[in-house]
Amino acid sequence: MEGSNMNDMSQFDQGVAVDTIKMQSRGVNVFYGDTHAIKDVDVDIADKTVTAFIGPSGCGKSTFLRVLNRMNDTIDICRVTGKTTLEGEDIYDPKVDPVQLRAKVGMVFQKPNPFPKSIFDNVAYGPRIHGLSQNKSDLEDIVEKSLRRAALWDEVKDRLQAPGTGLSGGQQQRLCIARAVATSPEVLLMDEPCSALDPIATAQVEELIDELRTQYSVVIVTHSMQQAARVSQKTAFFHLGNLVEFDETDTIFTNPSDPRTESYITGRIG
Amino acid sequence: MLWILLTLLFLGTLGYVLGRQRALASAGGDRRVLHSLPNYYGLNVTLLTLVPALLVLGLWLIIQPIAVERSVAAQIPAGYMESVENPTLLMTEVRRLAGGIDDAIDRGFLSPEEAANLASDTDIRAQLAGAGVALGSDVSEEVLVAAQSFRALNATGSTMMLIVVFLLAFAGLAYAYARTHKDLRARNRVEYAVLAILMGASTLAILTTVGIVLSMLWDTRNFFQLYPWQDFFFGLEWRPSFEGDSDLGLIPLLWGTLYISFIALLVAVPIGLFAAIYMAEYASRRVRSVAKPLIEVLAGIPTIVYGLFALITVGPLLRDYFAQPLGLGDSSSSVMTAGIVMGIMLIPFVSSLSDDIINSVPQSLRDGSYGLGATQSETVKQVILPAALPGIVGAVLLAASRAIGETMIVVLGAGAAARLDLNPFEAMTTVTVKIVGQLTGDTDFSSPEALVAFALGLTLFVITLGLNIFALYIVRKYREQYE
């Protein structure tokens, strides 16, 4: 089942029909103290679309991703300016509760960070806080469905009460994906979700991303050009805090307009 | 003493320089040919010079006084020994006199010859008093003879010690120097020596603990030979009287200890923990930089000051506003007073330990929780506290050990009356207070009334040990679950 996905790029590309804008950023700057990490970035995240962020290490991909669900609020020295909206509503407006925003804009982090709880409780964490389940069997359904979508169910179904921290690195990463999926966010931000996964699990996660696209927007940071090409419809190329180019994935990979983009995807910078 | 150490240190440094040079020379100046870095060759020589010499020096300093005292004691005529009323005091007198004469020589009041010719019919006491050395009584012939032989033996001993120590140092230096060669595995030897030193330190710590326990065990055994253990462990009365026929029951004291500690923890754990959570998770950097040191100041206050606070402020307050209106008694010393004040004392322990532990919970776990749309308090309750729990349990048990061992606050806050009562506004007392009580004043260390202190001490030791083992067990259990 993974094979069909890995090779057939065009399958995803056909589906780029919807163009309603889910999230929009205009003139976003991010500072860590004096470090200017993101410089005047404009990005539109379309609904029901996979957007890929690519660029060399340290160029600000994670930082920008964290702008989209205000995770930068938790860093003392971090300052964000500019305007970012979710369905037209400014998410940095003082009236907006970042907690509610993050329930809608979920996140999978670059490093797996399972809670020191059982596998079940890890996945049930979000549904429990947001009251997404009516009763226990409902919750069990959500957990099973999420673990299945993250391609982890078969490996852990017999030890749901074992600690999540006892899983392997790749399993932990998929647990974190299941955890994020379980809250049914409208936008899912994934920071290098496959960096610790083997090709099979990677293919499964890519399949999940493609499936999520039917309902949600997905933003994925990746260092793999092939992965960006396979799963995304839009690609943004960051370099030294600047958004160099943002376009249809096809265009970026076949006919980039900026020389820096071209040298990056052909492996000359980064 | 100082100059011996300085000389040894100098020899060690010399050894270092020589060893280093020789190693380099044996490699023809090319340090890549050496098995180890040149420093290691130097250190190797230093270690062989210093370690044996210092070890012997240390042992000698411990053994010489004992040996000298033995042999001097054997020289005192048995008849004289019997004529004095307290033979143990006799040796003290000999030591004082010998020390006094040495002092007088040091300060130039007596020449060494004069000192050797002191006679008991001259007024030695007056002579030494002139030199600033006060003696308790007149000096008898026998004591003088003993003191002189004490001095002579000590002098010989010290000379021999010097010779042996320096011979060893030189021998070590020469041996190590001769062995220094480019193929010598100097680094491994130095590593081994470092290991030995570290191991020695930990062994010493363990041995000290064992020694303390053994000495307590010994006196406890003596106690139980004089007093039945059933009456001690299960006795409900504590009524020591130095005329004998005392009741020495542990239960009222243990009850007081546990009751007061319980109240103290009831105060300290919630307040300390909440303060820690606030400091670690909510407080801004500015607030934290002011408030944290302020809380920690509490930890620096001597417990006697807390005791005064209990005696003068908290005790009367509780009596006037709670105990008397509620008809629960009219004593200002009470379990409540001591417990509350002790709790205040423990707040900084619980809070600063828990604060460190909460801070060490990785930021990525917080991010994970916030990223799923959890609020701050949900994150604290469901992610941070569970992750920090083993450490927090450890902090609480540490606080409990402190509470159990606390004395001053209890004396001033809860009084010294042993009582078995549920009313928290009654005066009660604890094990530690009674240990102090039984050992202060003129005590005869062979009576059960004094020896009971050791049995009490051992009991406390066992309780705190049990507490610590329990803490370790809990911490392990959580580790297994979450790591």
Ligand SMILES: Nc1ncnc2c1ncn2[C@@H]1O[C@H](COP(=O)(O)OP(=O)(O)OP(=O)(O)O)[C@@H](O)[C@H]1O
């Ligand atoms: N918490 C922080 N404090 C200070 N500076 C930061 C912090 N996080 C990131 N930075 C800086 O911001 C810049 C962008 O970092 P970011 O993590 O967004 O890079 P990235 O594109 O995700 O890189 P990678 O591909 O290696 O994950 C870097 O220069 C980094 O040093």
Ligand SMILES: [Mg+2]
């Ligand atoms: Mg990153």
